[in-house]
Amino acid sequence: MKVRIKFTKSGNTKFVGHLDLIRLFQRCIKRAKLPIKYSKGYNPHQLMYIALPLPIGATSESEYMDLDLNEDCNMENIQIKHSLNKVLPVGLKIEDVVHLGEGDKIGMAAVDSASYKIFINKKDVPDDFIKKGESFFSQKEIWVIKKGKKKVREINIKHMIQHYSMEERDKQWTLDLQLATGSRINLKPETVLKKLYEENQWKFREYTMQIHRTEIFSEMENQFIPLLNLKME
Structure with missing residues (x-):
């Protein structure tokens, strides 16, 4: 059982x-x-x-x-x-x-996707964070360096970013992400954040932000289904 x-x-x-x-x-x-x-x-x-x-x-x-x-x-x-x-x-x-x-x-x-809410202190990024973020995510390609056990290669992660949104809340910015992840493709939120900071020449300090996972999904018939609700016919 x-x-x-x-x-x-x-x-x-x-x-x-x-x-x-x-x-x-x-x-x-x-x-x-x-x-x-x-x-x-x-x-x-x-x-x-x-x-x-x-x-x-x-x-x-x-x-x-x-x-x-x-x-x-x-x-x-x-x-x-x-x-x-x-x-x-x-x-x-x-x-x-x-x-x-x-x-x-x-x-x-069973995993194909995961969603995250990331809280970023306003003091750590400029006031135009949302504008710079929109410019970053709207690119046709986003290339990052991926280090494997035997080789280093460059990959385009644009198609792995399934959803994003940003908003301002009190003393922090919030960034919502849904990323392709699992046994076949595994894009981590830290990878996206580091690239966002790198392109805008911001200092990346991992422990000044809070990453919070909101859900894990499986994809069936072009729909993302939370693992708790996943049932095979």
């Missing part, structure tokens, strides 16, 4: 990296006494899959984790939710649990 769990990540847990987050959930799954399946072989591990790693320092209202539970598990979704919330640290919270069908994709295989 496979289930998909939606959870939020906030507060000090934003400093917990991806691998540490996996280890944390592994311990909490044991403490919650969930009947999770284990892989076979010399070093068995829990069959759990986090959909998309979140950058250290970022928060999120829509993270996803898939669990493969024993077939004889008779726990209701609400029981799984409450059992985990009892043992999770402050800053991590289970919001919802749904069952997955046999044909449903799991983990990063």
Whole structure:
């Protein structure tokens, strides 16, 4: 039996990296006494899959984790939710649990896109931030250097930016982005921000801005569907 769990990540847990987050959930799954399946072989591990790693320092209202539970598990979704919330640290919270069908994709295989809200202090960029941003995003091509394990190459990320919008709020600018991401294409918000700052000759200081993930999507028939609502026919 496979289930998909939606959870939020906030507060000090934003400093917990991806691998540490996996280890944390592994311990909490044991403490919650969930009947999770284990892989076979010399070093068995829990069959759990986090959909998309979140950058250290970022928060999120829509993270996803898939669990493969024993077939004889008779726990209701609400029981799984409450059992985990009892043992999770402050800053991590289970919001919802749904069952997955046999044909449903799991983990990063289900991911095609993610949306973000980025908060930028007004003191760190000029007053014409929106004007410069519109000029940047309206370009026909946006080339960045991507460093791989074996080679360095230049790629055009323009088609990977699926949506953007900007607005002014009190003492900060907000930038909304939806980016192509997942196992095939993976554009990170930091990559877009660094290129925006570089082209405008602004000093990029990563920890003066806050990246917040708002949703993770799968694309089906030219529509972006949140992973919690994703069902294969």
